[in-house]
Amino acid sequence: MAIERRFIQDSMVVYKVFKYLETKLDRAGFAYVNIQRTPILTRIDVYVTDPGRVIGRKGKSINELTSELSKKFGLENPQLNVVEIKDFYLQPRIIAQRVCKLLEIGKKARPILHFTLKKILDSGAIGAEIVASGKIVAKGGRSKSLRVAAGFIPKSGESGRLVRSAHVTAYPKSGAIGVLVRIVPEGTIFPDKKPIDKSKLELPAVVRHAVEEPPHFPGEKV
Structure with a gap:
């Protein structure tokens, strides 16, 4: 049982580190983290x-963050490596957070989802799905669900594990809204399907003509 207990403990540490960095690095456009343990150090790719x-200036912020991770989570000799993400629209968590922020400032859900789906597919994805569930209507209205999708999105089996996904909750005045984003990046190879030709994918007309321009990502050049 010792080995099983160690696996569970390691998974809990990874989850806690993820949730901590999710809050701590929100303004830096945090997407995900990889943690690798070795006998002499713990490598953390953010x-x-x-x-x-x-x-930070002269590495001050990253040194402080490394020290905090070591103290809070008992990581042995943590080595923090920061990796820049350039494919903003292929990262489900970043997309979900952006949609949530727009909903929280009062933007209408339908045009936001249509425009965001268009940008995801224009960035190279071969399939994407965005679902907003909750108080997406005016305050006092019933909860409902709004889904937009295009391209190929497997739902189950081994193929379903290859889909990137993230769920974030928005808290506008009308009430909580859950946002689920699922993305299949270009080049994904499914074991039970032939390679997908992205040029043959067709977007719904309402998505092709979406014009709702959301705020830019942290670090995005405009």
């Missing part, structure tokens, strides 16, 4: 859209 906010 993927963000704006590395400068993580590193």
Whole structure:
């Protein structure tokens, strides 16, 4: 049972580190983190859209963050590596957070979802799905669900594990809204399907003509 207990403990540490960095590096466009343990150190790869906010002036911020991770989670000799993400629209968590922020400032859900789906597919994805569930209507209205999708999105089996996904909750005045984003990046190879030709994918007309321009990502050049 000792080995099983160790696996569970390691998984809990990874989850806690993820949730901590999710809050701590929100303004840096945090996407995800990879943690690898070795006998002499713990390698932590943090993927963000704006590395400068993580590193700080003369490396001050990254040194403080490394020290905090060591003290809070008992990581042995943590080595923090910051990786810049350039494919903003292929990162489900970043997309979900952006949609949530727009909903929280009062933007209408339908045009936001249509425009975001268009940008995801224009960035190279071969399939994407965005679902907003909750108080997406005016305050006092019933909860409902709004889904937009295009391309190929497997739902189950081994193929379903290859889909990137993230769920974030928005808290506008009308009430909580859950946002689920699922993305299949270009080049994904499914064991039970032939390679997908992205040029043959057709977007719904309402998505092709979406014009709702959301705020830019941290670190994104405009």
